Amino acid sequence: MSTAAYIHGVRDIRIGEITPAQADGQSAIIDIESVGICGSDLHYYKDGAIGGARIDDPFVPGHEFSGRLTSDIESMGLRRGQLVAVDPALPCHRCEWCEDGYHNLCPDVVFLGAPPYHGALTQQLKVPLQSIVPIPDTMSADQAAMLEPLGVCIHAIDLAKPRLLESVTILGCGPIGLGILQLLKLTGCGDIFAIDPQPHRTELALKLGAAQVGPSVEALLDTSGRGGSHLVIEATNSPAGFRDAVNAARIGGRVLLVGIPDGNLYDAVSAADARRRGLTIKFSRRMGNVYPRAIDLVAAGKVDVDCLVSHRFPLQGTAEAFAMQADEADGLIKSIVYPGQA
Ligand SMILES: [Zn+2]
Ligand SMILES: [Zn+2]
Numbered sequence: 001m002s003t004a005a006y007i008h009g010v011r012d013i014r015i016g017e018i019t020p021a022q023a024d025g026q027s028a029i030i031d032i033e034s035v036g037i038c039g040s041d042l043h044y045y046k047d048g049a050i051g052g053a054r055i056d057d058p059f060v061p062g063h064e065f066s067g068r069l070t071s072d073i074e075s076m077g078l079r080r081g082q083l084v085a086v087d088p089a090l091p092c093h094r095c096e097w098c099e100d101g102y103h104n105l106c107p108d109v110v111f112l113g114a115p116p117y118h119g120a121l122t123q124q125l126k127v128p129l130q131s132i133v134p135i136p137d138t139m140s141a142d143q144a145a146m147l148e149p150l151g152v153c154i155h156a157i158d159l160a161k162p163r164l165l166e167s168v169t170i171l172g173c174g175p176i177g178l179g180i181l182q183l184l185k186l187t188g189c190g191d192i193f194a195i196d197p198q199p200h201r202t203e204l205a206l207k208l209g210a211a212q213v214g215p216s217v218e219a220l221l222d223t224s225g226r227g228g229s230h231l232v233i234e235a236t237n238s239p240a241g242f243r244d245a246v247n248a249a250r251i252g253g254r255v256l257l258v259g260i261p262d263g264n265l266y267d268a269v270s271a272a273d274a275r276r277r278g279l280t281i282k283f284s285r286r287m288g289n290v291y292p293r294a295i296d297l298v299a300a301g302k303v304d305v306d307c308l309v310s311h312r313f314p315l316q317g318t319a320e321a322f323a324m325q326a327d328e329a330d331g332l333i334k335s336i337v338y339p340g341q342a
Contacts, residue, residue, distance in 0.1 A: 135295070162231055
């Protein structure tokens with residue numbers, strides 16, 4: 001038996017037993033080292049669901065993780081003890097979206113750490129061989145766990161297509177917003193405005209290269225449509241995120257929505273504000289084939305994921321970690337849980 005952190009319902013996390021799975025020819029067992037707590041995990045904790053994805057039975061969250069192989073994988077040339085990251089999404093490879101290369105949109109995806117599939121907040125997990133991403137020796141287990149949220153950021157940049165020297169506004173300076181900020185700095189875009197109500201987050205945004213920061217769109221930008229940004233990337237958990245993004249965009253601008261709003265509803269968006277600006281609006285869903293680039297960016301030191309990790313917990317501290325994030329504790333950006341520590 002090993003132990004796992006289960007979400008039973010709203011604000012209800014308990015440590016319980018779990019039967020470790022046996023490996024077969026298509027999968028391997030890894031000893032979990034680092035697990036990041038994601039804003040999406042928080043929705044299960046706060047709302048008991050993300051839209052139609054509800055917690056019917058207690059489930060183990062955790063989709064941002066790394067670990068070490070417990071046995072050799074001859075077919076991949078990997079040895080026991082190798083540090084690996086795991087792509088939590090297993091698309092069906094058969095539907096029309098998979099066939100067209102949009103694996104992130106597969107409606108039949110199996111996603112580790114989303115109900116009903118258990119995730120990584122446990123000591124050992126069985127993972128499909130095709131989901132295993134070997135990690136260079138120079139990288140840490142925490143960095144490997146951060147590749148998944150960094151992948152979300154890379155996918156957002158792929159969709160946003162920032163242009164040289166155009167201004168960009170980022171709404172939300174959590175791990176995703178701050179990851180996107182670092183990637184934007186590599187693209188040659190213009191001034192970046194970063195917005196978050198929590199001062200410790202905007203302070204870090206300034207250190208990472210934002211031109212200006214503020215607690216709200218109104219505090220920082222002209223919201224008339226004449227002076228806003230060419231590109232607005234929304235990475236909050238706020239129902240007001242969509243509306244704020246529209247207000248932050250200039251006439252003819254583009255808006256990319258990455259965040260998942262609390263309660264699964266957006267606040268009302270003024271049709272006139274969005275329509276008269278002729279905005280192009282896109283939604284980002286998970287990620288495409290991003291792991292090779294995510295590894296290169298971290299290994300080369302072009303993106304600093306370590307600065308995003310603010311809190312660390314043993315498995316027994318999982319409930320505290322979720323509560324702190326739900327309550328927007330001061331100083332918190334990203335929490336990592338170490339299931340190997342009791
Ligand atoms: Zn995530
Ligand atoms: Zn599919």
